[in-house]
Amino acid sequence: MAVPRLELPVLQNWSCHNCGGCCRQHLIEVTDSERQRILDQKWTAQDGIRQPILAWHSGPPWKKRYRLTHTDDGGCVFLNEQGLCRIHAKFGEAAKPLPCRIYPYAFHPHDKSFAVSLRFSCPSVVANKGKPVVEQQKVLRGLASDVIPPGAHNSLPPLLTKRDRVDWSDLLTFVEALDHTLTDPAAPVVVKILRAVIWTTLVGQSSFEKLRGPRIRELIALLMEAARIEVPSIPVKVNEPTSVGRLYFRTLVAQYARKDTVADLSSGPWGRWKLFQAILKFTRGKGNIPPLQAGQKSIPFELLEGSFGCLEPEAEEILTRYFRVKVQGLHFCGPAYYDVPFTEGFHSLALILPVTLWLARWLAAGDGRDRLTTDDVSKALAMADHHHGYSGALAQNASRYRVRWLAESGDLSRLCVWYSR
Ligand code: SF4
Structure with a gap:
């Protein structure tokens, strides 16, 4: 798909400050292929992963959805003691599930382009901390082409x-x-x-x-x-x-x-x-x-x-x-x-x-x-x-x-x- 044109919010800054909040407060839904990719990564107790099931099946059998397991302390199974993502640390950012890479951004149809919004459930968004979003055009266009379905620009x-x-x-x-x-x-x-x-x-x-x-x-x-x-x-x-x-x-x-x-x-x-x-x-x-x-x-x-x-x-x-x-x-x-x-x-x-x-x-x-x-x-x-x-x-x-x-x-x-x- 061609890289979409984006309308960016002019008054917002954001960079991740590794608070780990999103990895605690959201249940991350993963696709079948993301789940398989995670299984193929062969996580073991030596990596700090002790849970036998990394993604659980939610919803009715005819509508397969998987969500990442959370540990007893409420965090995602891949969140380490320093508040960092183990998948990111071991395999790089691109190996993370798509929702983790996109958060806190959201993309919405806007005539022939897409409007970018942010979720204020992230404390760094609320505090306006980080790099101006208008300077993140290149990264955002990469994310947008991963998340926006074909034909969505004709909505x-x-x-x-x-x-x-x-x-x-x-x-x-x-x-x-x-x-x-x-x-x-x-x-x-x-x-x-x-x-x-x-x-x-x-x-x-x-x-x-x-x-x-x-x-x-x-x-x-x-x-x-x-x-x-x-x-x-x-x-x-x-x-x-x-x-x-x-x-x-x-x-x-x-x-x-x-x-x-x-x-x-x-x-x-x-x-x-x-x-x-x-x-x-x-x-x-x-x-x-x-x-x-x-x-x-x-x-x-x-x-x-x-x-x-x-x-x-x-x-x-x-x-x-x-x-x-x-x-x-x-x-x-x-x-x-x-x-x-x-x-x-x-x-x-x-x-x-x-x-x-x-x-x-x-x-x-x-x-x-x-x-x-x-x-x-x-x-x-x-x-x-x-x-x-x-x-x-x-x-x-x-x-x-x-x-x-x-x-x-x-x-x-x-x-x-x-x-x-
Ligand atoms: S996979 Fe990584 S980034 Fe996604 S919720 Fe789990 S710890 Fe956070």
């Missing part, structure tokens, strides 16, 4: 709304407008998200059957200006989210708070039963929050509902960069996000703001604090983004319905403001 654009599809150039006009809304240097991230939610909700309610090109640009300019006038700054009057909105939000936040690789939480019938009970507690929202992964403490739900103050400027920068990288990388709709339309996808992305702030409050309150640090926000964002576009639970109709309901009822905006105060 249809994602739907704009649940009814209408516009062509690539008009869809990208909406994407650029969204990115522009997120760039206002004078506005806090919550204001930028509120404005974007307002105008994308109006787009979702409009018909684009006859609108094209310049008329779409005129409409977007009008909508953006209306949203800017409606939300000039952080709203002084804070409206509480409704009880249904809170219920739907907690049900969704439970999906972002979990970590499927924590063996005792979700594996086997007992693990799934415990997870089910924990999610029921989130639904009730009374008593103590059940921890779903390391670092989360069992504290009362109500402790997270007070004011935790303004975000530190560094946390503002991280969140703004997060939303812009996801928007520029088309990492919120179409094939990157359960094939949902642009408007619904952006509302799912906007929900990451209250989800992250809720999780950050949980971390802070677990340490006895009622103020958020940048570290709380960074860790919470890494937890939330782990699932963004990759969780089967978030792809289900029930989850998608809740996101749409939150956006249409106005509770999405209320939740953003409520957890930003």
Whole structure:
């Protein structure tokens, strides 16, 4: 396949800092040939590998999938004591399974090219550490040609709304407008998200059957200006989210708070039963929050509902960069996000703001604090983004319905403001 043209995020740096986090928090799926290659590498106890099975069969027999085994301490079987990959050390980077070579990058169709996004479940991505991504064009093009299937550059654009599809150039006009809304240097991230939610909700309610090109640009300019006038700054009057909105939000936040690789939480019938009970507690929202992964403490739900103050400027920068990288990388709709339309996808992305702030409050309150640090926000964002576009639970109709309901009822905006105060 010809090497694809890439659109790179201009504001993101990244290099691997060997924290080993990705090798602990992700279950790596390998193809039949990758599994065979690993078996042919003849790993022994002398290499530090004591597990007899290196890749286990998951899913039904008619849909063969293999995942790399994890050790009792939670890491991939190939992760060594120094946090390095044994396959990489012994056979070179190219010998690793494809998902390990690609992470934390993601490639999404973008007209005749591909947009590159990054997963913020990697702490180096959150911290913006490493070489500018725009200077990594050569490596990324090599990776892209390994991962992008033939013909993918002819993909249809994602739907704009649940009814209408516009062509690539008009869809990208909406994407650029969204990115522009997120760039206002004078506005806090919550204001930028509120404005974007307002105008994308109006787009979702409009018909684009006859609108094209310049008329779409005129409409977007009008909508953006209306949203800017409606939300000039952080709203002084804070409206509480409704009880249904809170219920739907907690049900969704439970999906972002979990970590499927924590063996005792979700594996086997007992693990799934415990997870089910924990999610029921989130639904009730009374008593103590059940921890779903390391670092989360069992504290009362109500402790997270007070004011935790303004975000530190560094946390503002991280969140703004997060939303812009996801928007520029088309990492919120179409094939990157359960094939949902642009408007619904952006509302799912906007929900990451209250989800992250809720999780950050949980971390802070677990340490006895009622103020958020940048570290709380960074860790919470890494937890939330782990699932963004990759969780089967978030792809289900029930989850998608809740996101749409939150956006249409106005509770999405209320939740953003409520957890930003
Ligand atoms: S194979 Fe290597 S890079 Fe991939 S998860 Fe395991 S240790 Fe990490």
